[in-house]
Amino acid sequence: MTLLDVGGLTVTGRHLIVDGVDLNVSRGETVGLVGESGSGKSLTARAVAGLLPKGLTATGSVTLSGRELLGARERLLRSVRGSQVALLMQDPFAMLNPLRTAGAHVAESLPRLPRAARRAEVLRRLAEVGIADPSVAGRHPFQLSGGMRQRVALAAALARDPELLIADEPTTALDATTQHEILMLLRGVQRARGMGVLLITHDLRVAFELCDRVSVMYAGRIVESGPGSGVAGAPAHPYTSGLLAALPSVTVTLPRLEAVPGSVPHAEDVTDVCAFAARCGQAEPECGQARPPLRELSPGRRTACLYEVRPRPRTAPPALAPDAAPAGGTLLRVEELRKEYGGHVALGGVSLDVGAGESVGVVGESGSGKTTLARCVLGLATPDGGRVELAGLDVTPGARAARREGAHRLVQCVFQDPSTSLNPALTVGAMLAEAAAQGRAEGRPSVAELLDLVGLPTAYASRRPRALSGGERQRVAIARALAVRPALLICDEPTASLDVSVQAHVLELLRTIRRELGTALLFITHDLAVVRQIADRTMVLFRGEVVESGETARVLDAPAHDYTRRLLASVPPTP
Incomplete structure (x- = not known):
């Protein structure tokens, strides 16, 4: 039975943003909406929930359980939000008030109950999303990990028992194991409640693992839709095929990371042509002359391409041996680095070295100490013990300033979010x-x-x-x-928030820089598929300690530690 039915949805402001989108979600079904940033995914979701930013208007039709929401009065929309449709955002900080406790966020959406009953219901709701510790109800968002905050946000979103949950990039900023836990949690809650889920994501692995059906969005339009397994196994649109080809592999080092060239155009610039034609290696003259319809290939399977897409090779490409590090001695040496924050051990005696021109990966969950390690090397945090040497110079934070003279010319950093730097x-x-x-x-x-x-x-x-x-x-x-x-470039999750195609561009760029300039890399990430493509050697951190290290291929192909095996088991399969 259809729960959500979207027909001809168009969103405009100063420009056309979403251009005639059709999609539907049935009760108990998970539908994925995937595509690059700028495709219009999030604004489609906000239009469905009646939460478009000021200055944007939506036309078309959005019905939920047969009730038309577009053009409805705000009073009606307020009654629908929470009770019938709920929104789970990418960043739980955007949903959670830093001044309120986790329990208060859940309680404010519950009906009026006596205090004891309300407390019990809050704890039950938190337990439903995997928070069994009652003390969490009394903590504020800043006292919780990213995964725990997302669980609290989910509990708050579900508190009024909505029929439809719109999850907008709910796992983008999470490490692999936490991401896996949240995805399995979503699947379990959805099945237990018979709830519909509209999942917005640019992570194709996540979409194909979790979703019954997938719609691919590009420049404000749906260009392909169908069952997740069918779209992943035999993409019918060259855009979908290009996104799949850009996915890094966790099992082999690819000779080249293939990115989709160019960028997503504005919807209003491609209203009368195939929106993807300018980036498509299979484009024909007809593609630039008319807008291709979203035609049906088979029941439930549609594409907006005029031609049959040439299938991607299904055999794995030959494994590529990582570049050999040029002989030049040790560039960075870290010895027994220790750091505590208020009694919490962030680094418990970590040692590593990076040779000149070498690429070394550091992987682990959030809270494992990866970023603290980078900050100590960069001089942005002072360790409680240990030593940091760059090109034979003692640059340990807290050492005499003269010793750190010119250290910034030896090492530089690229952070996760460039907008903050x-x-x-x-x-x-x-x-x-x-x-x-x-x-x-x-x-x-x-x-x-x-x-x-x-x-x-x-x-x-x-x-x-x-x-x-x-x-x-x-x-x-x-x-x-x-x-x-610089002789050394520290990369702290530089691709974590990027689309798969943009990620491929950036990783290939870093490979080129290393090859042509001889720049060494210390690459920090929670993405094992990324570290496979970029690092000669990999070090696995767990709770501030090195639990495994060695050549990247050996660590990922034959992990010796249970924690490494758990990280690998959390990676969604590559379509």
Whole structure:
């Protein structure tokens, strides 16, 4: 029985954003809506929930249990939200009030009950999402891990027993094991309640593992839809095929990470043509002359491509041996590094080394100590013990300032979210010129050279960060880090929030930089498929201690520690 029926949904503001979307969700069914950033996925979800930002309007039809929601009065929409449709966001901080406890978030959505009964019901709701510890109800969001916050947000969203849950990128920022736990939790709750779920995600592995049906969205339109297994096994649109080809493998090191060229166009610029034609390697002249309809291939299987898509090879590509690290001795040496925060051991005597030109991966769950390790190496945190050497110099935070003189020219960092590390008031050119001025005068790169190094046009020098896509901002962040020609580049989850195609671009760029400049990499990630493609050696951290290390292929193919095996078991299968 159809629960949600969306027909001809169009969202406009100053520009056309969503262009005639049709989709439906039945009771007890999970439907995935996938595509790159800018495709219109999240605004489609917000239009369904009646939560479009100010200045945007929606037309078409959105019916929930037969009731039309588009154009309905706000009073009706308020009564529907929570009780019939609930929204679970990517970042639980966007849903949770930092001043309220976890229990209070759940309690505010419950009907009026006596205090004791309400307390019992809050604990029951938290237990439903896997929080068995009653003390969590009294904690504030900042006292909880990312996975725990997401569980609290889910409990609050489900507190009024909605018929439909819209989950917008609910696992994007989580590590593999926590992601797996949240996905299995969603599946269990949905089955127990018979609830419909609309899952918005750019993670194809997640979509194909969890969803009964998948719709692929591009430039405001649905370009392919069908059962998850059918779409994954035999994509009928070249865009879907391109996204699948860009997925990194956890089992083999790919010779090249194939990204979809270009970027998603604005919906209003491609209303009368195939929106994907400019990026499609199979495009014919007809593709630029008319808009292809979403035609039915078989019952429940549709595509907006005029031609039969050439299938991807189903055999695994040949394994690629990682680049051999050039001989040059040890560049970074960390010995018995220890760090505590309020009695919590973040690092319990960690040692590692990175050779000149080598790439070393550090993997582990959130809270394992990965970022604390990077901060200590960068001098952003002072360890409680141990030693950090760069090119034979003692640069341990807390050592004499003279010893750290010029250390910034030896090591630079690329962070997960470039929007927090780029100055929004400066142009790209100004930021790169400022960074280059910190390096040695001889051989100082120009702004044009830095942009060319990361594959961006020279014209981007006049743009500000807000005018760039997420992938373009990350390229600028990499260019800025390379401006002083560092010997070591620390990458702290640099692709965690990127679309699969943009991720492939960035990883291939880092491979090229390492190969052409000889820059060593210390690559921190929770994504084992990513570390497989980028690292010669991998170190596994668990609760601040190294539990396994060695050549990446050996660690991932024949893990010796139970924790490593658990991490690998949490990775959704590659379609």
